Amino acid sequence: MPGSVDELIGILDLDRTGENTFLGRDAGSSRQRVFGGQVLAQALTAGYRTVPEGRVAHSLGAYFLRAGESGTPICYTVETTRDGASFSARRIVADQGGRVIFSVVCSYHELEPGLDHSDAAPTHVPPPEACPPLSEVLGARSRRAAEAWRQEWGVLETRFASDTSTLSAAGHSDAEMKVWVRAESELPDDPQLHQAFLAYASDLTLLAVSTVPHPVEFAGPNMQVASIDHSMWFHRPARADQWLLYDQVSPSASSGLGFSFGRLFQAGRLAASCAQEGLIRLVDTD
Numbered sequence: 001m002p003g004s005v006d007e008l009i010g011i012l013d014l015d016r017t018g019e020n021t022f023l024g025r026d027a028g029s030s031r032q033r034v035f036g037g038q039v040l041a042q043a044l045t046a047g048y049r050t051v052p053e054g055r056v057a058h059s060l061g062a063y064f065l066r067a068g069e070s071g072t073p074i075c076y077t078v079e080t081t082r083d084g085a086s087f088s089a090r091r092i093v094a095d096q097g098g099r100v101i102f103s104v105v106c107s108y109h110e111l112e113p114g115l116d117h118s119d120a121a122p123t124h125v126p127p128p129e130a131c132p133p134l135s136e137v138l139g140a141r142s143r144r145a146a147e148a149w150r151q152e153w154g155v156l157e158t159r160f161a162s163d164t165s166t167l168s169a170a171g172h173s174d175a176e177m178k179v180w181v182r183a184e185s186e187l188p189d190d191p192q193l194h195q196a197f198l199a200y201a202s203d204l205t206l207l208a209v210s211t212v213p214h215p216v217e218f219a220g221p222n223m224q225v226a227s228i229d230h231s232m233w234f235h236r237p238a239r240a241d242q243w244l245l246y247d248q249v250s251p252s253a254s255s256g257l258g259f260s261f262g263r264l265f266q267a268g269r270l271a272a273s274c275a276q277e278g279l280i281r282l283v284d285t286d
Contacts, residue, residue, distance in 0.1 A: 023075055042094075054111075058108065060232050076094050087108065088108040134205075206248055206262050233273045259276070
């Protein structure tokens with residue numbers, strides 16, 4: 001995976017191969033499967049390349065249809081669904097070698113004045129400076145998980161803001177998790193890039209919340225995990241290189257599926273919201 005923020009910016013900077021087709025660069029992951037947040041961010045960027053100037057993504061709804069293979073470039077094809085007076089809609093399909101792995105519909109909107117309110121950010125949350133790195137918290141439970149996190153997602157500074165017992169092998173009563181997250185270094189002043197970074201980060205920990213109440217190791221040897229769908233709403237401009245509080249809860253897990261909500265706050269205001277369902281299947285390794 002990218003070793004620096006500049007490398008991640010390069011991965012999200014797609015190569016245009018046709019009027020409505022783009023090629024996403026490989027992230028160089030040691031994982032067999034492509035990280036879902038990478039595909040989500042690249043698809044959002046592909047859609048941006050085809051909409052009228054001045055329109056900003058406000059929502060997306062995505063489905064992960066097949067596992068993407070690391071080491072293989074991804075082709076993104078953009079279909080113009082609608083260009084209205086103030087909204088544009090795009091359907092973006094991702095494939096590897098003609099094999100569709102992902103589909104998303106993104107909606108873009110011209111910013112305009114209007115009614116404004118926001119949920120308040122959660123209170124009694126320690127500041128990021130007082131929170132341990134997520135890799136350190138993971139390392140107390142699994143050296144393998146901690147090393148994988150640092151190798152794959154080290155370009156995002158992620159600090160654990162919940163009770164560390166929520167990640168214990170014994171499980172925890174509440175299906176919730178809070179983390180602080182930001183890019184490890186400054187990003188260019190490009191709102192589209194900051195949204196792409198938010199989309200990338202939104203897939204990092206959201207599904208894991210659905211396993212917090214249970215005595216299991218998320219993505220451990222006894223669990224098969226995969227994102228199935230992912231929805232996201234961008235409410236306000238936010239900088240991905242400044243601290244965001246990612247407040248996540250899971251209202252349900254059943255039939256091998258976990259369901260989670262996430263809210264990203266910055267400076268006390270709600271910047272973005274997410275919802276995701278994914279596979280959290282227990283497997284017998286004996």
